[in-house]
Amino acid sequence: MGYAWAAGATITATLVALGLDAYFHVVNVALVYLIAVVLVALRYGRGPVVAVSVLNVAAFNFFFIPPRGTFHVDDPQYLLTLAMMLAVGLIVSGLTERVRARARAQADLAIEAETERVRSAPLASISHDLRTPLAVITGSASTLAERGERLPPEERASLAQSIFQQAREMSELVTKVLQMTRLETGAMKLERDWGSLNEIAGAVLRRLRDRLATHMVMVDLPEDLPLVRMDAGLVEQVLANLLENAARHTPPRTLIRLRAQASAGEMVVSVEDFGPGLPEGDLERIFKKFHRGAGLGLAICRAIVELHKGRIWAERLPGVGTAFRFTLPLETPPALPAEALAQ
Numbered sequence: 617m618g619y620a621w622a623a624g625a626t627i628t629a630t631l632v633a634l635g636l637d638a639y640f641h642v643v644n645v646a647l648v649y650l651i652a653v654v655l656v657a658l659r660y661g662r663g664p665v666v667a668v669s670v671l672n673v674a675a676f677n678f679f680f681i682p683p684r685g686t687f688h689v690d691d692p693q694y695l696l697t698l699a700m701m702l703a704v705g706l707i708v709s710g711l712t713e714r715v716r717a718r719a720r721a722q723a724d725l726a727i728e729a730e731t732e733r734v735r736s737a738p739l740a741s742i743s744h745d746l747r748t749p750l751a752v753i754t755g756s757a758s759t760l761a762e763r764g765e766r767l768p769p770e771e772r773a774s775l776a777q778s779i780f781q782q783a784r785e786m787s788e789l790v791t792k793v794l795q796m797t798r799l800e801t802g803a804m805k806l807e808r809d810w811g812s813l814n815e816i817a818g819a820v821l822r823r824l825r826d827r828l829a830t831h832m833v834m835v836d837l838p839e840d841l842p843l844v845r846m847d848a849g850l851v852e853q854v855l856a857n858l859l860e861n862a863a864r865h866t867p868p869r870t871l872i873r874l875r876a877q878a879s880a881g882e883m884v885v886s887v888e889d890f891g892p893g894l895p896e897g898d899l900e901r902i903f904k905k906f907h908r909g910a911g912l913g914l915a916i917c918r919a920i921v922e923l924h925k926g927r928i929w930a931e932r933l934p935g936v937g938t939a940f941r942f943t944l945p946l947e948t949p950p951a952l953p954a955e956a957l958a959q
Contacts (some may be wrong), residue, residue, distance in 0.1 A: 619664050621664060622660075626649075629648045630675045633649065633680065645680055649675070653701075657711075666709060749785050749786050750786070792916060796919070804923075811848040813837065817874060833871075841878060844946065850923070851920070853916070872890075881946050883944045886940070886941045890933070890936055921943070921944075926945060
């Protein structure tokens, strides 16, 4: 492409120079060719610039230097003009190539710095998320080791429960990091089958009974919801992450509502909380990995939903609260065999 532009620039410069030939001295006409060299040099590398310089010298010699129509030069002064044109082309080529090399080096440094920042951000966030449970585990274990026998049974049980809870949170964080890695690398494949969202929601609510005990949970799932072809285990995790996120970031006794409806060829599932809500700018950023307060849970939700060819987003509810919604495509379920219909 660069050499094609070099040829085009020479042809264009020649046409312009022929139009100016009747009004200006031949040496001034040569400046048109220099402009063509500079324009090519600004866009392409040394090879096309050398090519346009040589082509310009040849065209200028053939069309404008006496005797015209040949490459013979009668007056030696024109040889200097040709040499100057070629020299200017090479100098401009060298300067632009040097500028490009410097710009590439700066861009590489910027990319390297950004890559290092992206690599270090998850490590910093993970270390921050692990620091709190580790501190609790260390403090509780140290208390039990140093004076556990002198503590009342209730206090020993409370310390042991704290160790168990914090260890479980650390285990869940590590599991999420590994799962996020599998999702990003494409190692996780969907195992899709026809399933009922009502059954998945029931299993999630039973599993999270203790974590949702301090909140008011309202379930609004119609009994006639259509079956969805999905990976039930992964969709169950999406619901669990959204419900846990709602409970974690709202005060006790806050209402959390789980809703779903079929609309326009897709299932729309909503987890709504009537807590303090999110700032407008966080509605999209919250799905990014290790966003403030969100950890990996919502990023995993987005990856799973997109793996199902669905969408996920957050929006503020009128008045107060936040709704997290995601969609799953609806397909026509297979027809039941005649034996099943007869039964």
